[in-house]
Amino acid sequence: MSDPTAGIPFRANAVKALQDGTLRHAMRNATETFAIKRSEAVAAVPLEEWREEASAMRLHVLDNLSDYVDRFEKKAVKAGANVHRAADSQAAREIIASILRDRSIGKVVKSKSMVSEEIHLNNYLQEQGVTVVETDLGEYIIQIAGEGPSHIIVPAIHKDRSQVGRLFAEKLGCDYSDDPEILTGVAKKVLRGEFLSAKAGISGANFAVAGSGSIAIFTNEGNGRMCTTLPSLHIVILSIEKMVPSLADLPKFIRLLPRSATGQTITSYLSVITGPRASGAATGAKEMHVVLLDNGRTEILSGEYREMFKCIRCGACLNACPVYRMVGGHAYGSTYPGPMGIVLTALLEGMERARNLLDATTLCGACGDVCPVKVPLPKLLRRLRESRVEKGLTPRFEQTAMTGFGNAAKSPLIFHLGQNASRVFWPAMKRLGLYQTLGRMPRPASKTFRERVS
Amino acid sequence: MTREETIALFIANAAKVAAEPIHAADDGQFQRALDDSLAESVTIFCPGITEKEKAVEIPPDKRTEDYVSASACVDEADAAIAETGSLVFSSDKGRPVQAGLLPAHHVALVSSENIYETLDDYFSTVAASPPTNITLETGPSRTADIELTLTIGVHGPGRLTVIVF
Numbered sequence: 325m326s327d328p329t330a331g332i333p334f335r336a337n338a339v340k341a342l343q344d345g346t347l348r349h350a351m352r353n354a355t356e357t358f359a360i361k362r363s364e365a366v367a368a369v370p371l372e373e374w375r376e377e378a379s380a381m382r383l384h385v386l387d388n389l390s391d392y393v394d395r396f397e398k399k400a401v402k403a404g405a406n407v408h409r410a411a412d413s414q415a416a417r418e419i420i421a422s423i424l425r426d427r428s429i430g431k432v433v434k435s436k437s438m439v440s441e442e443i444h445l446n447n448y449l450q451e452q453g454v455t456v457v458e459t460d461l462g463e464y465i466i467q468i469a470g471e472g473p474s475h476i477i478v479p480a481i482h483k484d485r486s487q488v489g490r491l492f493a494e495k496l497g498c499d500y501s502d503d504p505e506i507l508t509g510v511a512k513k514v515l516r517g518e519f520l521s522a523k524a525g526i527s528g529a530n531f532a533v534a535g536s537g538s539i540a541i542f543t544n545e546g547n548g549r550m551c552t553t554l555p556s557l558h559i560v561i562l563s564i565e566k567m568v569p570s571l572a573d574l575p576k577f578i579r580l581l582p583r584s585a586t587g588q589t590i591t592s593y594l595s596v597i598t599g600p601r602a603s604g605a606a607t608g609a610k611e612m613h614v615v616l617l618d619n620g621r622t623e624i625l626s627g628e629y630r631e632m633f634k635c636i637r638c639g640a641c642l643n644a645c646p647v648y649r650m651v652g653g654h655a656y657g658s659t660y661p662g663p664m665g666i667v668l669t670a671l672l673e674g675m676e677r678a679r680n681l682l683d684a685t686t687l688c689g690a691c692g693d694v695c696p697v698k699v700p701l702p703k704l705l706r707r708l709r710e711s712r713v714e715k716g717l718t719p720r721f722e723q724t725a726m727t728g729f730g731n732a733a734k735s736p737l738i739f740h741l742g743q744n745a746s747r748v749f750w751p752a753m754k755r756l757g758l759y760q761t762l763g764r765m766p767r768p769a770s771k772t773f774r775e776r777v778s
Numbered sequence: 779m780t781r782e783e784t785i786a787l788f789i790a791n792a793a794k795v796a797a798e799p800i801h802a803a804d805d806g807q808f809q810r811a812l813d814d815s816l817a818e819s820v821t822i823f824c825p826g827i828t829e830k831e832k833a834v835e836i837p838p839d840k841r842t843e844d845y846v847s848a849s850a851c852v853d854e855a856d857a858a859i860a861e862t863g864s865l866v867f868s869s870d871k872g873r874p875v876q877a878g879l880l881p882a883h884h885v886a887l888v889s890s891e892n893i894y895e896t897l898d899d900y901f902s903t904v905a906a907s908p909p910t911n912i913t914l915e916t917g918p919s920r921t922a923d924i925e926l927t928l929t930i931g932v933h934g935p936g937r938l939t940v941i942v943f
Contacts, residue, residue: 353925353926354925354926358926403910459933460923461921461923461924461932462921462923465923465924478922478923478926479923480923480924481926483924484925485924485927488924504924504925504927504929505929508921508924508929508931508932511932512931512932512933515933516933519933520846535905536906536907536908538908544919544920544922545919545920545921545932545933545934546919546932546933546934546935547933549875549876549879549913549933549934550876550933553875553876553879553911554876570905571901571904571905571908572898572901572902572905574897574901575896575897575898575901578862578897579897586922589791589795589862589863590862590916591916592795592915592916592917592918592919592920592934593913593914593915593919593934594864594913594914594916595911596911596912597910597911597912598908598909598910598911599910601910602869602910604872605872605910606869606872606873606874607869607873607875607876607910607911608869608910608911
């Protein structure tokens with residue numbers, strides 16, 4: 325990982341992304357399609373009522389999180405699973421690596437998990453000599469391309485079909501095609517072999533059910549089902565905030581998650597797994613381990629940003645965000661992109677590292693409007709910006725300019741002088757090779773508002 | 779909602795997600811629907827756990843016990859959910875839930891009395907002590923990971939036939 329105190333170079337990343345025509349086209353197509361599908365999916369349902377209920381339930385869980393985590397652990401252990409608690413990324417990585425090491429397992433199939441991205445699990449396992457095969461088609465594409473996900477739901481959203489075709493031809497030795505159906509067929513064939521030969525599967529979990537010790541996984545492809553039922557060992561990595569009290573509460577979230585993510589009423593598959601295979605049964609891994617990751621969450625939950633952990637990772641705020649739509653996920657240089665990603669990065673990785681990401685928002689509020697569990701994203705983003713100023717982490721030019729403006733605004737005389745000066749000098753400065761920055765700014769009005777109304 | 783309305787809603791919602799639902803009114807229609815669905819299958823797996831599964835007639839040269847290589851799987855869902863058009867399979871009674879996932883064609887039998895109206899109706903029945911594995915299957919396997927172009931049949935079956943009887 326790069327130096328944690330160095331800020332992510334968002335501006336440079338964004339400029340690069342904006343110059344990439346293929347990326348711009350792919351992002352526009354994807355985010356607009358998703359946003360439209362979401363709107364259609366929620367049009368005929370009592371969305372506000374559902375959001376209120378889900379938000380209240382998520383808050384209730386966060387208020388009583390340690391109880392729910394304890395209850396989940398007890399029930400999961402009773403169902404026959406091994407439960408491990410990991411205070412941070414390194415602990416979680418090492419728990420998983422040691423389970424595999426102790427059983428001499430050299431290859432795992434993996435179902436998409438953002439928490440595993442958060443702890444950089446794949447790199448760690450590969451350093452330990454374990455081959456990790458991502459099995460979600462999008463994750464598989466970016467894995468063989470050597471990239472990270474650019475969207476939390478559709479990781480390869482930034483690639484078009486010809487790029488995927490060239491990638492498959494190069495890495496898998498198949499004939500070039502830009503037909504998604506043919507490319508999907510190629511991946512299916514390769515991955516089917518991996519599923520059937522793998523000794524271990526690693527998955528994330530969309531929810532963990534405290535009342536029964538179950539985990540719930542939503543997938544469309546069926547790779548989640550394969551990873552959790554075909555290998556004899558199943559390892560689940562999940563962050564502690566994903567608790568729901570009871571299986572009877574799950575429908576609330578089944579109704580909101582797929583609708584918000586892809587506009588579906590429900591995903592093709594939903595697996596609810598409670599412990600390993602029972603004796604005499606014919607389904608399930610023979611051995612199941614659940615790793616519960618804290619990674620700073622308990623501490624953050626006691627502070628003013630706690631509502632961020634209501635998030636159910638649907639990605640709706642990414643698709644709604646005017647900045648994300650333009651630059652895509654990689655420009656954020658963090659595990660989680662988009663509005664939720666900015667807040668999570670600031671909380672999990674620190675303000676020093678995330679400070680430039682706070683420029684990646686227009687504070688338009690679209691993210692808060694679409695959030696299915698009412699995470700107050702605009703409020704959290706604004707509060708983080710204030711905190712950035714308080715910590716003195718804004719650029720010096722901005723600090724000086726804002727202090728200057730503050731002083732000028734206090735004095736009607738200076739303010740008026742400034743207005744007149746800008747009307748004279750601004751057009752001249754725009755002509756003086758400062759076009760890059762000033763050229764994008766509007767010309768000062770020839771008459772001020774006061775002059776027009778008085 | 780009457781039983782008939784619940785069945786009709788389930789069938790309508792299953793059709794919306796690209797499953798092929800068939801409502802069989804009697805034994806004859808059931809057998810015909812089954813024969814039509816399986817006409818092109820080379821090898822067929824059927825676990826033979828429930829009464830309906832036991833009644834499925836498969837020519838001996840087509841029957842296989844190996845669901846990994848089978849071209850079709852015929853089995854009966856534990857339940858179905860009208861609200862979403864979902865089938866529910868569970869690990870109860872020694873059922874291999876993954877058998878419906880591996881073959882390219884899944885033929886699911888649904889007893890009409892096992893159709894729940896809502897997700898809540900179903901989940902409240904299993905909340906206290908759920909079986910090891912509960913799988914909701916809603917339409918065939920799908921992905922839109924390449925340019926959001928919908929492609930059916932990624933890892934799971936490309937075709938899902940649902941026979942309600």
